[in-house]
Amino acid sequence: MSKNSSPYHDAGWLLSEHLQKRRGLKSIAFDSQGNLNDKRKAPDKATYATVCKTMQHLAIINEVLNANNLRKSIGFDSVRNKGLLYVMIYELLFGKYKSIRGGGKIKRMIIKHEKELRRQADECIAKHGGEGAEKCIIFPRYIRVNTLREKKLDAVDTLRTMFRKQSEDSVAPFIYADAHVPNLLVLPPTASSWLHHDCEYVKNGMIVLQDKSSCFAALALVHGLGEGTIDDKKVRFDYVDACAAPGNKTSHLAALIQSSIGNINQSTKKKDGKMTEPNSTVYAFERSSSRFNILQERLKQLIPSLPDDCTKVAVVPVHADFLNADPLDPKFGDVRAILLDPSCSGSGIVNSPDRWMEDVHDNKDAKRIQSLSNFQLVALKHAMSFPNVDRIVYSTCSVHDEENEAVVAKALSEVEKSEDGNDWELMAPVCLEQWPRRGREGGIGGLTKSQADCLIRCDGLDGDETNGFFVSFMVRKKLASGCINKRAPIDSVGIPIYKGQFSGFSGRTNFIASDSDSKQSAGNYASKPIQLNKCEGSSQQKNDNSFAKANGKSAKKRDKKLEWKRKQALLKSTRIKTKGKKATVSKKDA
Numbered sequence: 001m002s003k004n005s006s007p008y009h010d011a012g013w014l015l016s017e018h019l020q021k022r023r024g025l026k027s028i029a030f031d032s033q034g035n036l037n038d039k040r041k042a043p044d045k046a047t048y049a050t051v052c053k054t055m056q057h058l059a060i061i062n063e064v065l066n067a068n069n070l071r072k073s074i075g076f077d078s079v080r081n082k083g084l085l086y087v088m089i090y091e092l093l094f095g096k097y098k099s100i101r102g103g104g105k106i107k108r109m110i111i112k113h114e115k116e117l118r119r120q121a122d123e124c125i126a127k128h129g130g131e132g133a134e135k136c137i138i139f140p141r142y143i144r145v146n147t148l149r150e151k152k153l154d155a156v157d158t159l160r161t162m163f164r165k166q167s168e169d170s171v172a173p174f175i176y177a178d179a180h181v182p183n184l185l186v187l188p189p190t191a192s193s194w195l196h197h198d199c200e201y202v203k204n205g206m207i208v209l210q211d212k213s214s215c216f217a218a219l220a221l222v223h224g225l226g227e228g229t230i231d232d233k234k235v236r237f238d239y240v241d242a243c244a245a246p247g248n249k250t251s252h253l254a255a256l257i258q259s260s261i262g263n264i265n266q267s268t269k270k271k272d273g274k275m276t277e278p279n280s281t282v283y284a285f286e287r288s289s290s291r292f293n294i295l296q297e298r299l300k301q302l303i304p305s306l307p308d309d310c311t312k313v314a315v316v317p318v319h320a321d322f323l324n325a326d327p328l329d330p331k332f333g334d335v336r337a338i339l340l341d342p343s344c345s346g347s348g349i350v351n352s353p354d355r356w357m358e359d360v361h362d363n364k365d366a367k368r369i370q371s372l373s374n375f376q377l378v379a380l381k382h383a384m385s386f387p388n389v390d391r392i393v394y395s396t397c398s399v400h401d402e403e404n405e406a407v408v409a410k411a412l413s414e415v416e417k418s419e420d421g422n423d424w425e426l427m428a429p430v431c432l433e434q435w436p437r438r439g440r441e442g443g444i445g446g447l448t449k450s451q452a453d454c455l456i457r458c459d460g461l462d463g464d465e466t467n468g469f470f471v472s473f474m475v476r477k478k479l480a481s482g483c484i485n486k487r488a489p490i491d492s493v494g495i496p497i498y499k500g501q502f503s504g505f506s507g508r509t510n511f512i513a514s515d516s517d518s519k520q521s522a523g524n525y526a527s528k529p530i531q532l533n534k535c536e537g538s539s540q541q542k543n544d545n546s547f548a549k550a551n552g553k554s555a556k557k558r559d560k561k562l563e564w565k566r567k568q569a570l571l572k573s574t575r576i577k578t579k580g581k582k583a584t585v586s587k588k589d590a
């Protein structure tokens with residue numbers, strides 16, 4: 001415990017830093033050496049979880065404070081350590097023990113108004129129909145099998161065994177294959193309670209806890225042109241992952257390259273049957289020192305060191321700023337593809353503490369988004385300047401147009417035009433042709449409908465069962481003409497394809513949704529399993545049915561809500577259009 005009197009000192013500090021500096025919680029936690037009491041350590045799990053939980057409740061806490069002049073009565077403005085104040089109010093109103101531990105002046109200020117705080121909290125919850133204290137969207141637990149270390153069916157067997165051990169009710173494990181991403185498994189959200197980052201199977205790199213949407217980026221880069229496309233006769237094909245830490249997409253990229261190179265390596269075999277060097281190198285750039293260490297650790301976990309004669313892909317971590325990488329450096333002469341997944345606002349991560357803040361700040365951090373957008377544009381144009389690169393994936397986990405369509409549109413319009421097909425254009429990744437949600441046309445980006453249709457968007461708040469995500473695939477014009485539009489089917493041997501069987505989870509539960517790629521998430525520390533429906537017999541089908549029944553009610557409710565939301569959005573856009581038309585007419589009239 002800290003030498004400070006409050007057991008919430010570290011949590012309060014972390015939250016205050018976040019509120020004042022508008023820095024992401026994760027980056028504060030990772031860079032916290034020297035700021036917390038224990039100089040060598042980042043915040044412990046309990047502290048991080050408390051902050052996450054507090055942020056999750058921040059909107060309702062503010063609502064409570066705004067009622068009946070409570071903000072003033074408590075003396076909110078006079079408190080410098082707002083983080084600590086919020087954490088204590090959370091503990092009192094929504095925490096496990098509904099009380100504040102320790103002592104101190106802030107606690108005394110709060111306790112004076114305890115009754116009224118509780119009364120207002122009850123009223124707010126009642127006003128939201130008994131929901132709304134925790135804003136938590138639940139979606140399946142996605143597991144990417146790391147095919148560099150493990151075979152899909154072996155992973156399924158291991159997971160089924162683990163699943164059975166967890167479910168005392170002896171239900172048959174619900175495990176499906178994802179319909180869009182090969183080697184991605186879909187488990188119920190409840191699996192997050194036993195499948196987390198501390199789990200042995202995750203730690204030894206056999207599987208990766210990675211959201212489905214975040215798998216789209218590497219997939220589009222490797223399979224965007226379609227299966228069977230013969231690029232050219234050149235065998236070496238290197239990649240750059242421009243912003244790599246913590247390394248989930250880098251390792252996914254390596255796994256996809258490894259399995260796609262297939263027979264090409266035959267041609268590089270020497271006469272004695274051995275290769276001297278890998279067919280492909282992935283240069284994984286990371287600018288931040290602390291995150292570079294994480295990247296190195298992750299790569300050690302995920303990428304096996306094989307004897308040289310077996311390795312088709314080498315991953316080289318590069319501790320450097322990608323913007324300083326010289327596109328004409330001969331080392332990058334064989335780099336043909338770049339994955340650019342730069343720092344972004346993270347506004348798409350549905351259960352991220354940083355998204356909960358978006359609501360509280362009422363999207364006022366336009367400046368921050370603009371500066372991110374400026375950096376993203378510079379990085380994308382830098383990627384486009386590598387002479388031998390002919391394909392780029394630019395992705396973000398942001399939902400803001402400024403960081404997505406606008407960046408792509410500006411980059412396309414600002415890079416040099418050329419007569420010989422060296423121009424860049426958007427292409428719809430063939431491997432994701434069945435993904436329905438596409439980019440936004442018009443708007444600040446000004447993309448045409450056909451350009452926007454090339455883009456992939458995910459929206460976790462509109463039923464996609466993923467985090468919000470954006471993927472664009474850009475190719476040199478001359479390359480686009482040579483591609484074969486054939487998509488490889490998802491191999492679902494031995495495992496059924498997921499078709500929304502877990503989509504009933506919603507509202508307040510003890511469960512935390514599948515987290516993002518991040519290593520630390522409240523979900524990893526705080527969940528407790530729901531009882532899956534007990535069912536006789538053990539066939540997957542039977543279980544599917546009972547699962548569906550168990551969740552049918554809430555699924556219906558959710559669908560109704562979604563339908564209502566869609567209708568509202570439609571009405572709104574019609575209103576805006578009519579308003580726009582009226583404005584143009586009156587301008588003309590004038």
Ligand SMILES: C[S@@+](CC[C@H](N)C(=O)[O-])C[C@H]1O[C@@H](n2cnc3c(N)ncnc32)[C@H](O)[C@@H]1O
Binds near residue numbers: 246286320
């Ligand atoms: C969104 S994260 C990347 C996540 C990663 N692609 C994954 O899937 O695991 C962005 C990363 O890029 C790094 N970064 C930002 N600007 C950079 C630059 N100019 N050069 C290299 N790395 C950079 C950040 O430190 C951060 O670790």
